[in-house]
Amino acid sequence: MIGKESFADKVDFKTGELANCGSHNKVYLNDIKTLFKDQEEVQKRLDENPLIYETFYPDIDTNIMYVFYGVTKIHPGTIGREFFMTKGHLHIPEQITEMYLCLSGRGMLLEQKDNNIKKTVMEPGTITYVGESSFHRTYNIGKEPFIFIVACNADFEHDYSLLKDDGFLEIVTVDDL
Numbered sequence: 001m002i003g004k005e006s007f008a009d010k011v012d013f014k015t016g017e018l019a020n021c022g023s024h025n026k027v028y029l030n031d032i033k034t035l036f037k038d039q040e041e042v043q044k045r046l047d048e049n050p051l052i053y054e055t056f057y058p059d060i061d062t063n064i065m066y067v068f069y070g071v072t073k074i075h076p077g078t079i080g081r082e083f084f085m086t087k088g089h090l091h092i093p094e095q096i097t098e099m100y101l102c103l104s105g106r107g108m109l110l111e112q113k114d115n116n117i118k119k120t121v122m123e124p125g126t127i128t129y130v131g132e133s134s135f136h137r138t139y140n141i142g143k144e145p146f147i148f149i150v151a152c153n154a155d156f157e158h159d160y161s162l163l164k165d166d167g168f169l170e171i172v173t174v175d176d177l
């Protein structure tokens with residue numbers, strides 16, 4: 001575990017890889033197949049099972065005084081009309097806020113709070129700040145990998161349970177462009 005002592009890391013803007021990577025996770029269509037709206041298209045693409053997104057995280061101690069960071073890389077593509085995306089989650093505790101900084105590609109941050117939807121386009125240099133109690137998900141709306149860095153308090157968990165109910169009230173599709 002790291003965090004107590006100072007260190008330097010390096011992110012590759014093209015691949016999203018972290019020099020100091022502790023865990024690299026790959027999420028394929030089969031892992032999140034229930035989340036895409038067009039289930040007929042999902043069935044057609046399952047044999048191919050495309051890689052949807054990857055995450056790169058250093059092994060930072062989950063200490064409430066520490067800052068956590070990581071990189072998400074969403075590959076370009078669609079399932080039907082809906083763009084490749086992350087699962088989407090709420091933070092526990094809900095007061096934990098978060099910052100995203102787009103490094104490359106083009107994406108959309110989808111947020112839902114009290115049944116209100118907010119969509120924010122992200123391009124290299126865009127910083128988005130996810131406030132309290134905001135259910136958030138990111139989409140790749142471009143033709144290149146969409147890569148962004150996240151930073152927040154290290155002592156938090158992800159709550160994915162909202163996805164089991166109705167999920168998001170809106171999605172992001174080619175019609176959004």
Ligand code: F6R
Pocket residue numbers: 055070072086087088089098136137138150152158
């Ligand atoms: C952390 C955060 C990101 C996401 C990542 C994958 O709070 O927002 O590190 O965890 O972009 O998204 P999910 O976890 O929703 O599939």
Ligand code: ZN
Pocket residue numbers: 089091098136
């Ligand atoms: Zn988050």
